[in-house]
Amino acid sequence: MMLIVFAAITLALVLDYLGLRRLAIASLSACFVLATVLFVWEVYSPEYGLRMPWLQGALEAIAKGA
Amino acid sequence: MLASDELLGTSRKDRALAFLNYLYFVAVIGVVSAILITAMVMQYAFGEIPCPLCLLQRVALFGICFGVIANFRSGFSYRNTGLTLLFAVLLLLIAARQTLLDIYPRPGHEYIGTAVLGLHMPVWSVIIAVTIIGAYALKLAVLGGDEELTDIRIEAFPSLGHIARWLGLTVIVLALINTASVAVQCGFAQCHTMGYQLLQ
Numbered sequence: 001m002m003l004i005v006f007a008a009i010t011l012a013l014v015l016d017y018l019g020l021r022r023l024a025i026a027s028l029s030a031c032f033v034l035a036t037v038l039f040v041w042e043v044y045s046p047e048y049g050l051r052m053p054w055l056q057g058a059l060e061a062i063a064k065g066a
Numbered sequence: 067m068l069a070s071d072e073l074l075g076t077s078r079k080d081r082a083l084a085f086l087n088y089l090y091f092v093a094v095i096g097v098v099s100a101i102l103i104t105a106m107v108m109q110y111a112f113g114e115i116p117c118p119l120c121l122l123q124r125v126a127l128f129g130i131c132f133g134v135i136a137n138f139r140s141g142f143s144y145r146n147t148g149l150t151l152l153f154a155v156l157l158l159l160i161a162a163r164q165t166l167l168d169i170y171p172r173p174g175h176e177y178i179g180t181a182v183l184g185l186h187m188p189v190w191s192v193i194i195a196v197t198i199i200g201a202y203a204l205k206l207a208v209l210g211g212d213e214e215l216t217d218i219r220i221e222a223f224p225s226l227g228h229i230a231r232w233l234g235l236t237v238i239v240l241a242l243i244n245t246a247s248v249a250v251q252c253g254f255a256q257c258h259t260m261g262y263q264l265l266q
Contacts, residue, residue: 002121002257006248009128010241016136017238028132032152035125039160042118043167054170 001041005034083209084218088226090205091134094150094198095233098127101194102240105187109247114179118257119164121248123191126160128241129153130198135234138227142215147202154198161191178259 008031015024044050102124108114116124133150137143165188179187220227250264251257 001254002118002252003245003248003254005122005125006241006245009125009132010238010245012132013128013135013238013241016132016139017234019139021136021140024132024136028129028149031125032129032156035122035129035156039119039122039156039163042122043163052166054172055166 001034001038005031005038008034080214081218081222084214085223085226086209087205087212087215088138088220088223088230090201091137092226092230092233095131095134095230095237098131098194099233099236099240101190102127102237102244104182106240106243106247108179112180115251115259115261116257117164117178117259119160119167120179120187121257122160123157123164123188124244126153126157127194128237128244129156131234131237135230135237137215138220138230138234141219142212144212147212151199151202154195157191158195158199161188161195164188165192 008027012024012027012031015021015027040050105116105120105124109116130150130153133146133148133153136146136149168186168188182190185193220230248257250262253263255263
């Protein structure tokens, strides 16, 4: 997946250099969508989902201390 | 020079503003290229294999360059600026999330790689993204819109145009090297920082 994201951004840059503007924008859009999907997939945890309980835990500890 | 500018309907002030705008764009590509080259030196010379989120930050940096290079190649357009800002926001999201992942050290989650001036890559990426978005906001607040750029293309400033052309080509070469590098590191599978998949 990462390889496809990199290939898409490189293709967008090359197509724009060659003057193929519409194809470049299409490739860039595909790259943006794939990169966003890959980002969410990378940070998703089966245990926590998209939450960050280690930060919440720290806040709870502060609240308990206060 | 002034007379010919007035004949073309552009004032000296517009020309100065256009020059400053193009100088800003050239500086953006120059700085982003320098950051990408530094990351690649850390990877190839010091063996610091990039994590998946680090690679996605590189993609966002290339996306930022796309909008700026397009302004040089096909003339100024707010669409290009929009693309640059979209990728700057993507960079900020990815970098902020990675910073929050590693900010509270626990097994398997600590900043990887060498700190530069005491800050690790994701923290630098947050600063870079905020600087790009903030600088553009400041430019709009102080200088207003970029209307003068539609009348005055970068060809009006030959030396700046020359630098922009070379920086644009540099970004394309960097993207090609990074794509080849990702192919060796990850193949078509998930990326890891343990080693290069195709070299094992």
